[in-house]
Amino acid sequence: MPITRILHFELLGFLYGLAAIVAFQMLTGRINLKGLFQQKDGSTQTSPERIQLLLATIAAASSYLGEVAKSSTGTMPDVSNNWLYLMGGSSGIYAVGKAWKTWTSSNKLGGRS
Amino acid sequence: MSVMAQVCGFTLCAFLGALCATIIAWIWMGKIDLSQLISEPSGDASMSRFQLLIFTFVIAISLFVLVEANHGAIPDIPSGVLTLLGISASTYAVSKGISYSQPQLLTPQAGSAADTGGGAAVAQAAADEASEHAAAAQQAAATTQAAVSQMAVHAAAAQQAVQQTAEKEAKAQQAADKATGNQP
Numbered sequence: 001m002p003i004t005r006i007l008h009f010e011l012l013g014f015l016y017g018l019a020a021i022v023a024f025q026m027l028t029g030r031i032n033l034k035g036l037f038q039q040k041d042g043s044t045q046t047s048p049e050r051i052q053l054l055l056a057t058i059a060a061a062s063s064y065l066g067e068v069a070k071s072s073t074g075t076m077p078d079v080s081n082n083w084l085y086l087m088g089g090s091s092g093i094y095a096v097g098k099a100w101k102t103w104t105s106s107n108k109l110g111g112r113s
Numbered sequence: 114m115s116v117m118a119q120v121c122g123f124t125l126c127a128f129l130g131a132l133c134a135t136i137i138a139w140i141w142m143g144k145i146d147l148s149q150l151i152s153e154p155s156g157d158a159s160m161s162r163f164q165l166l167i168f169t170f171v172i173a174i175s176l177f178v179l180v181e182a183n184h185g186a187i188p189d190i191p192s193g194v195l196t197l198l199g200i201s202a203s204t205y206a207v208s209k210g211i212s213y214s215q216p217q218l219l220t221p222q223a224g225s226a227a228d229t230g231g232g233a234a235v236a237q238a239a240a241d242e243a244s245e246h247a248a249a250a251q252q253a254a255a256t257t258q259a260a261v262s263q264m265a266v267h268a269a270a271a272q273q274a275v276q277q278t279a280e281k282e283a284k285a286q287q288a289a290d291k292a293t294g295n296q297p
Contacts, residue, residue, distance in 0.1 A: 003122035004185050007129065012177045014133035019170050021260050031150050035157030039165045059162045060197070061171045067176040074183030076175065079193030087197060091204040094160060099211045105216040112170065 040098070041105035051098040056090040153212055161201075161208040168201045 025031040037054075039047045060083050067077040139145045151162040172194060179188050 003119070003126055006126045008177065008185070010126065010133060012174075012181075014137065015170070015174050015177060017133075017137045017142070019174065021137065022150070022166070022170075025147060031147055032152045032156070033158045033239060036151075036160060036163065038157065040153075040155065040157060053160055053164060057167055057286075061167050065175065068178060072182065073180065074179055074186075074188055076179055076188045076191055076194060078191035079197050081193075084193060084196050084200070087200050090153045091161075091164075091200055092280060095204055095207045095211070097210060102211050102215050 039101055041101045047097070047101075049094045053090050053094045056086055060087055155212075159208065161205040165201045165205045168198060172198060 022031065026033060037046050037050050039045050060079075064072065064077070071077050076096060136145065140147060151158050151166060153159045153162075176188070176190070180186070
């Protein structure tokens with residue numbers, strides 16, 4: 001077996017192993033996931049922009065993995081502009097929402113002190 | 114030359130394999146702690162870190178899978194993929210900037226610290242720090258106590274010396290009176 005193939009399988013195995021361990025630790029609670037969907041302004045309310053970002057992320061990632069699985073030529077499939085607009089918009093909504101909540105919470109704290 | 118190249122190649126393979134296996138084993142055994150992998154400084158999990166983690170794994174695994182189909186050559190990475198990773202990394206950077214722009218919100222909240230894994234870790238760290246400070250304070254108190262004891266010993270010795278000097282002075286006075294014939 002050529003050395004390049006051995007290296008390739010080593011690194012692919014490492015990536016799969018790392019992904020599996022991270023997924024396992026997330027599912028068993030060893031990697032902290034508390035507050036993933038909650039607003040960071042002190043309340044325990046669920047944040048809609050976080051949920052839509054998670055859904056968009058999972059959708060884009062699974063769509064891309066599907067295209068990679070279908071690819072038989074060995075070239076990386078491109079991501080269509082529609083997915084890029086979706087991810088850009090989704091991330092933008094998340095960032096703007098987070099900035100708004102952070103600064104309003106900060107003003108409330110500043111007013112109290 | 115060809116044998117030398119083969120030996121170097123297999124050595125590199127063995128080194129990389131051992132490195133990968135060690136990293137995986139240490140993560141599994143907990144020597145490499147990933148519990149705060151996607152957590153913010155406040156202890157809560159961050160959505161932008163989670164997104165960046167997912168995209169990094171997806172693109173990296175896709176690349177390695179396609180290398181096999183491309184006869185061992187690394188395929189070109191299309192601009193759309195780079196843009197997607199850029200969006201994700203920018204979201205992470207902006208999110209981090211927003212978090213650090215208000216440092217008072219970075220501290221863990223007392224109410225959620227008790228029932229969250231990250232909060233528990235932060236509380237444990239604070240408890241460890243407090244116990245370190247308590248040990249240092251105890252040591253300082255012991256040192257002060259020893260210094261006070263030493264001062265008391267010195268004070269007693271000084272008092273004794275003063276007493277002895279007074280006695281000697283009285284004896285000397287008595288001897289002087291005796292010599293001059295002045296009886297008290």
